Amino acid sequence: MSRQGPVGSDRVLDHEGFPGRWEILETADETGGERFKTRMELDEQGELPPHLHPTAEESYEVIAGELEVQVDGEWSTVTAGEKVVIPPDTEHAFRNTAPAEVINIHRPAMQFEEFFRGFHKLKTERGVPMPPDGLKPSILLAMLVVEHEDEQRVVSPPHWSFKLLARVGRVLGYRLPE
Numbered sequence: 001m002s003r004q005g006p007v008g009s010d011r012v013l014d015h016e017g018f019p020g021r022w023e024i025l026e027t028a029d030e031t032g033g034e035r036f037k038t039r040m041e042l043d044e045q046g047e048l049p050p051h052l053h054p055t056a057e058e059s060y061e062v063i064a065g066e067l068e069v070q071v072d073g074e075w076s077t078v079t080a081g082e083k084v085v086i087p088p089d090t091e092h093a094f095r096n097t098a099p100a101e102v103i104n105i106h107r108p109a110m111q112f113e114e115f116f117r118g119f120h121k122l123k124t125e126r127g128v129p130m131p132p133d134g135l136k137p138s139i140l141l142a143m144l145v146v147e148h149e150d151e152q153r154v155v156s157p158p159h160w161s162f163k164l165l166a167r168v169g170r171v172l173g174y175r176l177p178e
Helices: 112-126 135-147 159-172
Strands: 021-026 036-042 046-052 057-064 066-071 074-079 083-086 092-096 100-107
Touching (some): 021 112, 036 112, 057 066, 057 074, 066 083, 112 135
Antiparallel strands (some): 021 036, 036 100, 046 092, 057 083, 057 100, 066 074, 066 092
């Protein structure tokens, strides 16, 4: 039986400029590494670019509103009460044009929590906009993506470009937030 952790400031990722409110419901530690589960309250408009998870399955269950999900180049609309499961190593993306509430699960949990927390810190501590609007924000995002390439790889632009930017960032002495 899984246990849902208490809601607290360390479990809620939101901030002005962050895409909605993400609440961590279950961590890798709480599920024995089986899954990482969040509840996303998405703003009126949001988009996640095409990416894949090399060895993890991802699912989106829409609680309220609707979410457009692309799997292997095909877009479909997932409405309240529906769920879509994306197999490992499958290109996918999502976008919403109105507020939506979505349960998001990654199986196995791997280091997804650290990735999401790193993404949140880039936005809140370094002011990195999404999408990034300059060289330094692009480099910092690339460094985070490459650090978590076992969990997630961006498909467009291609992953090699993230690796190149991350290398440039290391040469320039850039560091990700702790």
